[in-house]
Amino acid sequence: MSDLKIIAVIPARYAATRFPAKLMGMLGDKTVIRTTYENTLKTNLFDDVFVVTDSDIIHNDITRHGGKAIMSIKEHETGSDRIAEAIEKLDCDIVINVQGDEPFVQKEPLEKLISVFKEDSTIDVATLMQKLENWEQIQDPNYVKVLFDKDYNALYFSRSPIPYPREKEFNADYYEHIGVYAFKKDALLNFSKLPMLQNEKAEKIECIRYLEYGMKIKLIQTEYMGVEIDTEEDLIQANKLLSKNRQ
Numbered sequence: 001m002s003d004l005k006i007i008a009v010i011p012a013r014y015a016a017t018r019f020p021a022k023l024m025g026m027l028g029d030k031t032v033i034r035t036t037y038e039n040t041l042k043t044n045l046f047d048d049v050f051v052v053t054d055s056d057i058i059h060n061d062i063t064r065h066g067g068k069a070i071m072s073i074k075e076h077e078t079g080s081d082r083i084a085e086a087i088e089k090l091d092c093d094i095v096i097n098v099q100g101d102e103p104f105v106q107k108e109p110l111e112k113l114i115s116v117f118k119e120d121s122t123i124d125v126a127t128l129m130q131k132l133e134n135w136e137q138i139q140d141p142n143y144v145k146v147l148f149d150k151d152y153n154a155l156y157f158s159r160s161p162i163p164y165p166r167e168k169e170f171n172a173d174y175y176e177h178i179g180v181y182a183f184k185k186d187a188l189l190n191f192s193k194l195p196m197l198q199n200e201k202a203e204k205i206e207c208i209r210y211l212e213y214g215m216k217i218k219l220i221q222t223e224y225m226g227v228e229i230d231t232e233e234d235l236i237q238a239n240k241l242l243s244k245n246r247q
Helices: 032-042 056-063 079-087 107-119 135-139 185-193 198-203 208-212 232-246
Strands: 006-012 048-053 069-071 094-097 125-132 145-148 154-158 174-184 217-221
Touching: 006 032, 006 079, 032 048, 032 056, 048 056, 048 079, 056 069, 079 094, 079 174, 079 185, 094 107, 094 185, 107 125, 107 174, 107 217, 125 145, 145 174, 154 208, 154 217, 174 185, 185 208, 198 208
Parallel strands: 006 048, 006 094, 048 069, 125 217
Antiparallel strands: 094 174, 125 174, 145 154
């Protein structure tokens, strides 16, 4: 699988519950979504990079600066469904989903995701995780936790602390799922045709659908530092980090 055609797709919804229009917030002299797009391009890992959006505002922000954007036609419940619609007719083998609110995207973790498919043709999806040390974050349902087997294949994703420490003195390691994915094109298109089952509906975690239908997800551990922009406070922190990086 050495001659894989690999593209990056950045799903970008204009609406956001906690921070409306966050992707059009300013990070230095560029919007968050444009920063994410340009930093993804700069990795030089991809044959093509696209933003997929439901918003004319986001579409225009990308295209007027020379970028590539695709308008979503339908309403979608998940980012994966939105990407599946966009890439159905594109020529590609592997699709990397870069989150639009992760402007400090880095080359190394994306490179590791791509390498999974070159090393193991049985994998359908690869995604990132990082170790959680803070017990408040471990208990926080906004931090999605993941369990995996000895070969780093995903067993389950949950908003609850997993594994549950029945004996309180037991010190378990906890890992946060980071929503950056790499998909085989066929697996992604298949995903979009499958109905949600109970566990995905309950947890509201889209990657559970792959597991419920027997597809394999490989976990890659990373120190994926940066700022994910979910709130106005996050945007303030991101601008501070940007200023620091430019010094």
